[in-house]
Amino acid sequence: MSGRGTVGSAAGAADRAGNSDALENLARVGLIAYGVVHLLIAWLALQLAWGGGGQSADQSGALSTLAQQPLGKPLLWVLAIGLIALALWQAGEVLRWRQGLSASGDARKKAVTKIVKSVAKAIVYAALAILAIRFATGGGQSSSGQQQQQTAGVFGWPAGRWLVGLVGLVVIGVGVYLVYKGVSKRFLKQIDLGQAPPRTRNLVEKLGLVGFPAKGVALGLVGALLVYAAITFDPAKASGLDGALRTVLDAPFGQVLLTLVALGIAAFGAFCFVRARYPERT
Template sequence: MSGPGTAAGAAGRAGQSDALEHLARVGLIAYGMVHVLVAWLALQLAWGGGSSESADQSGALATLAESPVGKPLLWVLAVGLVALALWQAAEVVRWRSGWSASGDTRKKAVEKTVKAVAKAVVYAALAVLAFRAATGGGQSGSGQQQQTTAGVLGWPGGRWLVAAAGLVVIGVGAHHVLKGLKKGFLEEIDLASAPPTAERTVTRLGQVGYPAKGVAFAVVGALLVYAALTFDPARASGLDGAMRTILDAPFGRVLLTLVALGIAAFGAFCFVRARYPERT
């Protein structure tokens, strides 16, 4: 006997697997570590630390690879990030079964499915970056994004696709800001098993971390839109370019420092979430 119900049940059992949950905790720690390293690179950029790495995820992983235990740790992080992607894939199947419902139940199922797909893609992409860093391959995130943007701009209607992608990224940034202001991130923490001190700590971290990450996303999206308007893929310089754009703004050093501290707070939020995870 097969069908959506049995698929959802199998996904639920997979998502509840102790082994997968333990690996997903490692993935959350890895996700947090990437953000802390990005924050450190952004601070170096703001205060002239002279780092040769780009202030983005690929730069963070490259920095980790240069440490004495970097390569083995990158393999562990990559496996954990793959587990996170699988964790969210199981959520996709579980919530997809609710699409046949009606009213608010169906609306919630569609929303949860879309979010789980987006998270699975992000975690899988970071896992690929971690594998490349562990094997000494790949290039900077800004370089990859510029190549991709150049290719898309060459398509019929490519300029509109790049602009639309930029607007979507801006929307994601706005969502992160609102999520931080409205404390929506608390749904990702199992508050029932967390002590009051942990709840207060994670609330403060989320209130700072999510808006800061949202601002970075919004700048990345704005650069994509600008690349589409000017037909210049070099403008689409990813997160590293967003950091440099913030630095070039009035009071840029202070603004970039605040964004970096906020991104570090998001990384710390991921560490707490790894201790008290709640799948959503």
Template sequence: MVRAGRSTGSPLAAAREAADSDGLEHLARVGLIAYGLVHVLVAWLALQLAWGGGGESADQSGAMATLAESSFGKPLLWILAVGLIALAVWQAAEVLRWRHGWSASGKTRTTALRRSGRALVKAVIYVALAVLAIRYATGSATSSSGSQQQTTAGVFSWPAGQWLVGAAGLVLIGVGAWHVRKGFNKHFLKEIDTTDCSRGAVRLVTRLGQVGFPGKGIALAGVGALLIWAAVTFDPSKARGLDGALRTILDLPFGQILLTLVAVGIAAFGAFCFVRARYPERT
């Protein structure tokens, strides 16, 4: 994890100091493991879907439901929630860390805004997953597919809502393409410090990233495509989230094979998160 320079005397400095604490760093590592576990469970559900044994939805909701149904699931869900919240706080601290560059010029400002935006998006995702884990731990969760459709229907009622849903779909497709590109050009290696890694560890991290990022990217692009379809048809029922995207892949020619490959990719991304928790981020 990154250690920002410490200072005192202001709420901003206090927030940075709290975010740099060893306790939060360890919790953030737990959060990365939790994030990886969610992806591994989604991959398992996707494999079950591909080969006829599907039960739970093949998405984050199904992963949480799978945990909730196990004998040790609810305590584990609380641990996941705490770790994910710590990850969100860590990403919020990254926004603060790059805040000084917002008023700069040229490349420095561009870098600061890009990294701040990326950290903010990650923080929102981690908070959403933490809330989902808490809802399953307390037994108050509902179907993620139904929630996605209700949200889409609500956005349709806004001015230019149809365009907003379509734009969200395009953004997800873009994020998916970015994940695929990141896997192929191995850009993820620039984000973690592997200086002290053995050759075998570097090879493992590289292979997991090369498989994992494209697999996740394809899944995200599928979700985006369904949102665009919902926008074009003005039908919120078409917005079926990750589970719907994976089922759409299954319906394609050679769908079982394609879905299996995507599931392997998602599992590899989960394993990458496990390994990622071991290494600090580059400054």
């Protein structure tokens, strides 16, 4: 068999796996897990806003909170498996759109956009799965501190300061896009509500209108802190989502603003639950 035939067979097998019912069901678990993480972050943000904060209001704090609950560690393994399935699902999307790279014009542009988004999502889901496994095995730690250490390490690279600033600008861009996605209701393309009752459609629309902009604002602040860290050459400024939410709290009317952001993040988590029930069909 030729090399091209071998690659084609492997791609075909991976594509079939990406479309399998078993993987889709696991991906549903992953979407629920992703929603749970956002609900926990929202709860930690509310505690931070009203003076009861203990854990970091970010992914690490959410998973740490879950790990401390009865049956928390087994649940973390379930979350990790679901998130890995989500990452594989996105890898299947890359394979699904790969043929569009040989097209021209708008078809090629659409394929490139889909592939870039799927790769980015796969990385996010895989990273979160690894974090869940670390907490399940007792090796998790604050991602805020890790980010500061990683930023300090990047500062030591040639042009590392510029790289940190560039990453910050990219994160800001993602945040702006999420705000636009929520306001323009483009999130409805991610979910198949053809068989959903009217009340569910209205609920999903409201969750997306609130959830996506709130998450976008939070990510935009994370990116802004990275840019600020690059400008000041101070890795301590790169404090991740927890630092971003504390920045909101320090602003005028910060308690109210942080509460609104927390409720928005909770709405995004609830949207993930509905998306697991009514996944997009392509």
